[in-house]
Structures are given as structure tokens and as C-alpha cells.
Amino acid sequence: MIEIIKSDNFKKSEWSGGTTTQLYIYPKDADYQKRNFKFRISIATTELTESNFTKLQGIKRVISILEGKMDLSHKDKYDITLAPYEIDRFSGDWDTVSKGKVKDFNLMLKDCDGDFLYKKINSTENIILGEKELIFFIYCISGKIEISGDLLLENELAVGKGKNIKVSGKDSKIFYGHITEL
Incomplete structure (x- = not known):
């Protein structure tokens, strides 16, 4: 069974540098502020030219850009510049500074594993996520x-x-991902 979550059901809130929109949190009664989630999918808009990421102890992060360009500096680790649909994976407890006004797509993972990728859809395709059944998600960027x-x-x-999802579309862009070990 697939649950389709409409944008009207997303949970929007303000933060010091812009807005964050929670698309999904698991378990459903989890609270981001209490950090009692297994995974969270969100979109953030950064209005500041420079901001510090909130330190999230024990949380893995995967981030990509929807609009704009972001320079990320992970102190004592590496620096990276992300353009739309490029992805960075890092530890939430790193000291991370971002530069650039952007809209980004985020996956946060706590006590589980997962990832996401970007894909253009122009036909009918099978997206093979792995050998065993797991939780998957697809976010429609456009189309x-x-x-x-x-x-x-x-x-x-x-x-x-x-574990094997059949999708079809024309001139559509998606992020698709999976969560394992819940």
C-alpha cells in the first residue's frame, strides 16, 4: 500500500534562518523537537547568506538542493558546493556551516539506515531498491x-x-529513497 501525502498535510514552521516544512516523520507520533524519530523527510528554505546547521547528535543526514546553490563546510572534514539535485551525506553531529540562499531537501536518519537519489522519469521504469522489502519514498519535484x-x-x-517500484511519467523529476533497519 502506498500513502500519498499532499502538500496541504505538510507541517511548516519557522527557524532562525527561514522555514522548514516537514513532509513525513516516522513514527507518525514522533516529534522533531524531542528527537524521538527514526527518520524525517523535510524541505528547508534558507533566507540567510550564511547559517550554522543545528547539531544533531546520532543522526545521519542526506541533503540535496531544489533551488539555488549551497556551499557546505564540514569543519575538519571537507567542503562541498551543491547545485540542484546534487547530494551530500554527512553526520549530524559535525560542525556544519552553509552559505547560500537555497531550498533544500533533507533526510534525517536515527537508529536506522537509508538514502535517496535524484532521477528524471520519461517512460515506465522499475526502481529496484534492494533485495528485501523496506520503506520507500518518492518526492515529485516536477511533473x-x-x-x-x-x-x-x-x-x-x-x-x-x-523493493521494486514501478513508476511512469513524462518530463518528471523525483527524489526516491529507502529506509532500512527500523
């Missing part, structure tokens, strides 16, 4: 796609269980 008979529109998120 619309069909997932096993369900329609996913721009700025909507699909979450479900599976």
Missing part, C-alpha cells in the same frame, strides 16, 4: 508520475513498502 496505479503530483510525497 507528475504514476506509482503502481497511484498518481503523484508535483510537491507531493509517496511512502510505502516494497
Whole structure:
């Protein structure tokens, strides 16, 4: 079964540098502020030219850019510049500074593992996530796609269980990912 989460159901809040929109949190009764989640998918808008990432002890982070360009500096680790759809994976307890006004897509993982990738969809394809069933998600960046008979529109998120997902679309862009070891 696939759950389609419409943008009307996303939870938006303010932070010191802009806004954050929580698309999904697991378990569903978890609270980001209490850090009692297994994973969280969100979109953040940064209005400052420079900001410090909140330190998130014990949380793995995966981030990509939807709009703009971001320079990330992970103190004593590495520096990276991200353009749209490029991805960085790092530890939430690192000292991280970002430069650039951007809109970014985030996956936070606590006591579990997961990842996401970017893909253009121009036909019918199978997205193979692994050998065993796991939680998957697909975020529609632009266009619309069909997932096993369900329609996913721009700025909507699909979450479900599976290992091989059939998607179809034309001139559509998505982030797709998985969560394991819950």
C-alpha cells in the first residue's frame, strides 16, 4: 500500500534562518523537537547568506538542493558546493556551516539506515531498491508520475513498502529513497 501525502498535510514552521516544512516523520507520533524519530523527510528554505546547521547528535543526514546553490563546510572534514539535485551525506553531529540562499531537501536518519537519489522519469521504469522489502519514498519535484496505479503530483510525497517500484511519467523529476533497519 502506498500513502500519498499532499502538500496541504505538510507541517511548516519557522527557524532562525527561514522555514522548514516537514513532509513525513516516522513514527507518525514522533516529534522533531524531542528527537524521538527514526527518520524525517523535510524541505528547508534558507533566507540567510550564511547559517550554522543545528547539531544533531546520532543522526545521519542526506541533503540535496531544489533551488539555488549551497556551499557546505564540514569543519575538519571537507567542503562541498551543491547545485540542484546534487547530494551530500554527512553526520549530524559535525560542525556544519552553509552559505547560500537555497531550498533544500533533507533526510534525517536515527537508529536506522537509508538514502535517496535524484532521477528524471520519461517512460515506465522499475526502481529496484534492494533485495528485501523496506520503506520507500518518492518526492515529485516536477511533473507528475504514476506509482503502481497511484498518481503523484508535483510537491507531493509517496511512502510505502516494497523493493521494486514501478513508476511512469513524462518530463518528471523525483527524489526516491529507502529506509532500512527500523
